[in-house]
Amino acid sequence: MTAATVWINGRRAARLSALDRGLHYGDGLFETLACLKGRPRFLSLHLARLALGCARLRLSAPGPQRLRAAIEQAAAQADRSIVKLLVTRGPAVARGYAAGGEQGSWLVIRYPWPEEDPALALSGVRVRTAATRLGENPALAGLKHLNRLEQILARNEDSVIEAEETLMLSHSGKLISGTMSNVFLVHEAGGRLRLRTPDLALCGVAGVMRSVVLREAAQEGISASECALAPPDLDTAAEVFLTNARIGIWPVRSIDGRPLAPGPLTRALQGRLAPLLEAADA
Numbered sequence: 001m002t003a004a005t006v007w008i009n010g011r012r013a014a015r016l017s018a019l020d021r022g023l024h025y026g027d028g029l030f031e032t033l034a035c036l037k038g039r040p041r042f043l044s045l046h047l048a049r050l051a052l053g054c055a056r057l058r059l060s061a062p063g064p065q066r067l068r069a070a071i072e073q074a075a076a077q078a079d080r081s082i083v084k085l086l087v088t089r090g091p092a093v094a095r096g097y098a099a100g101g102e103q104g105s106w107l108v109i110r111y112p113w114p115e116e117d118p119a120l121a122l123s124g125v126r127v128r129t130a131a132t133r134l135g136e137n138p139a140l141a142g143l144k145h146l147n148r149l150e151q152i153l154a155r156n157e158d159s160v161i162e163a164e165e166t167l168m169l170s171h172s173g174k175l176i177s178g179t180m181s182n183v184f185l186v187h188e189a190g191g192r193l194r195l196r197t198p199d200l201a202l203c204g205v206a207g208v209m210r211s212v213v214l215r216e217a218a219q220e221g222i223s224a225s226e227c228a229l230a231p232p233d234l235d236t237a238a239e240v241f242l243t244n245a246r247i248g249i250w251p252v253r254s255i256d257g258r259p260l261a262p263g264p265l266t267r268a269l270q271g272r273l274a275p276l277l278e279a280a281d282a
């Protein structure tokens with residue numbers, strides 16, 4: 001069992017109702033924050049994404065000050081930890097999908113920082129492509145909502161290919177993301193390296209680290225765009241890397257068994273991100 005510490009609606013001793021719509025329908029959102037030196041990283045970006053998601057799903061959540069304080073308090077009790085924030089529509093007032101009058105629930109859960117081989121960020125990770133595809137739905141696209149069955153199916157597929165992460169395509173065959181990460185491809189055009197990441201208008205999670213990489217690339221004068229990408233783009237990519245709020249950047253060293261070397265743009269972005277990954281709220 002994972003050693004997790006849980007606060008429900010701001011209290012250690014509280015309980016979550018068995019009627020909570022987060023449990024019944026996945027009616028809620030979550031954030032996973034990396035916390036270093038007792039402080040949450042990219043907290044403002046996480047809270048901003050949560051606020052956008054709440055507005056789109058018409059979920060009510062405690063104000064940002066309250067959430068910020070609760071997350072900071074959870075993080076302060078360990079040097080390095082993972083803090084997960086969940087916001088749900090709360091215990092159902094009536095049975096059925098119709099919502100109305102619910103009081104939202106919110107949970108803060110602190111996990112130990114996972115032990116991980118540092119070689120993953122240096123030498124890179126192996127990825128395979130999932131058979132399970134992502135449904136396309138602009139109403140949910142970009143949100144970090146609680147329905148993660150597609151990722152669970154993909155992550156647990158039987159496969160002979162050994163891989164640390166699994167890439168997912170949408171139903172119409174577009175490359176979208178990893179099961180727990182966003183994906184970036186580097187192509188050479190006219191002697192320059194260009195960075196591209198799938199646009200997430202129809203599915204996928206708009207990752208915090210994805211937004212940081214796009215922001216830093218723009219500041220560094222690196223050509224970067226969000227666009228439609230497909231598996232042939234993986235075949236022609238000079239470099240591929242994955243991002244999430246905890247891992248930062250993982251270079252990809254093989255795709256479905258085909259080797260690929262971590263390249264100069266990936267290394268440059270890893271270097272640019274390194275000080276930000278040490279900071280609390282960059």
Ligand SMILES: Cc1ncc(COP(=O)(O)O)c(C=O)c1O
Nearest residue numbers: 179180181205207208209244245
């Ligand atoms: C499906 C999916 N996509 C992308 C990401 C990356 O998001 P972030 O950079 O906010 O961690 C995650 C993170 O868990 C994820 O589960």
